[in-house]
Amino acid sequence: MYLELEQQLSRHVREFIKRQYELDLDRLVVDQPPNVGLGEFALPLSFELAKKLRKPPRKIAEEIVAGLGAVPGFEKFEVAGAGYINARVDRAAAARMLLKPSAMKAAPAKAEKILVEHTSINPNKAAHIGHLRNSILGDTFVRLLRSSGAHVDIQNYIDNTGVQVADVVVGVLYLEKKDKSFIEELIMNSTAAQPFDYYCWDLYARVSQWYEESKDNLKLRLQTLHDIEQGGNEAAAMGKLIATAVIRRHLETMQRLDIQYDFLPQESEILHLHFWDLAFEQMKQKGVLYFETEGKNKGCWVMKRAGTKPAEVTEEVPAGPDEDAKVIVRSNNTVTYVGKDIAYHLWKFGLLGKDFGYRKFYLYPDGHQVWISAESGDADHPHFGGVRAIYNVIDSRQADPQNNVIEAIRGLGYTEQAENYHHFSYEMVALTPRCAMDLGYNVSEEDQKRSYIEVSGRKGFGVKADDLLDSLIGAAQKEVDSRHPEMPESERRDTATQIAIGALRYFMLKFTKGTVIAFDLKDALSFEGETGPYAQYAIVRATNIFRKAGLSAEEILSGETDLRFLNEDPELWEIWLRAGQLSHIVRQCIATTEPAYAAKYAFQLAQQFNNFYHRHHILTETDEARKRFLLVTAAVVRRVLMQCLDLMGIAAPNVM
């Protein structure tokens, strides 16, 4: 509702400014006044116009108000302060927009596809809290996009040929001194108590330690990596076995959080299907890549590094080799990671001229199918890639390589694609030294002085995703058990799970992307204050009112309601106004790739509702018209809050 009114107002004001002053405003700032008593929207444009028109702001504001005329949905406009224009909406008309069942229904699906890539955990160990931030941000962003009508494919990129997987193979071969059948047995016997990815987590940490003991150990690593790349041997078979089993575990972990995928492209196929060869041809043809004949990169194919300018050429300093260039093909003819990534991204935009094979990989309980890349796939399969826009949810440390890929795509002349390539960048999750020690890790004296310590699979340093979830469910279960001893066990379990997921997802979303989350176990386990359960609880309270009254929260919205109360109590109107802002918030989240706004909004709306709940005792209200209005208010907030939580992948429990 809020968004529509804002657009309506913006359009009318622009048209008026164009008519009256012959000025085209490329943007119009629409603020909110400090309190609703002054109106719902505030326009500071007079201040900007003051210079151009050489008139005092207040005078301009008066002219605009006088000449603007009637705007549908608005009651009146006033000049305030030194030149603000405050707009008051027709409250009853706005409220009716909110009562319509279509208030938040998505726009019709657009034909163009958008690709969101997230999670992308190396398939050699269990997922940890850092990965959770990635997956939750990515999944929430997908939900936001889909709610606004976008057709989104979700990809989880699998780097299954790197050293990380090789390291676990090395561990099995040289530390455990075991073979492929040992791995097969482990995978087969993987249980909730002894999950295979946990085994890998520990072994990976041991191997990393072991490498530091001797140079010979590092040689075995190189040999194993080479074997895996070659293929057709025991090490390669073991690597594939391990990676596939760990991927399956990751899918299971994420499934607990209601996170699903459509397609898992693997690096092994990018290599074996020779994606690079096609990209290489394109890049040579367009001159993005050139062969360096001198300097430190002699014998390599290189490209200009993103964000750099060519060195100045003067008579004294003749043009030399660009020592800062990014090497794409090494002098031994092997391609670097960025090179492979360029090829992969050309595929994403449908610019490579080649496709993966597709094979079924995993079926969710709800019937949704995950596909995985294959050299030769199933005959019947959906098609991925060839999208208009992409969002890569990758932490901020990958900014440089990401920019190099964008630079290459731009260099190839795909300007539009380069513009629609979004690195959805976020900061990492780190442990405070305090937290790390509480968790029982040995923290060196040097690390103790740091403000935070990076979570590291290599060091085995970090909180595993499944462990954290288990702790959260356990804590929630204790609360539920004590509050609802009469409920059946399975129902208590389900409720506790919903609360735990709500707490975890909200925790990862409430920080803005650019903030390093200094992980605090106590905060993460909290169900009070600015948390998911706080918002869930507001919904439960609303639900209880309707249960007690024997009414349906949805049905009550369709009847006749006296909306004059909106004009009597500004605090009641404020709740309605806030409830009407969801579509505005969604749009803002998408435009800025910042889901934290949705989290903040949900909390504020819940806070306002709890306040409302405390001030008005609805069921004992004697004035029937007023009682009905208060019930409708509760129903509206409940519906919007549920929609908002759903966008964040947080369920609304029936009781808690």
Next chain:
RNA sequence: GCACCCGUAGUUCAGUGGAUCAGAACGCUCGCCUCCGAAGCGAGAGGUCGCAGGUUCGAGUCCUGCCGGGUGCGCCA
């Protein structure tokens, strides 16, 4: 050395194209369950928005410099 991010209450963090912006949660102190569930509500204490300049009618927000913290910068993946 270069590039990017961060610096706001005791703590963890919001503050979205400048104004009406000194905010929330946690923690602390004090109140509120005979009343739709207290995972809640209310009140209080607590901050020269890292420092110094600049732009402006106006700067937590923009620009420059400095200080402090973090990350990245290989023919590694």
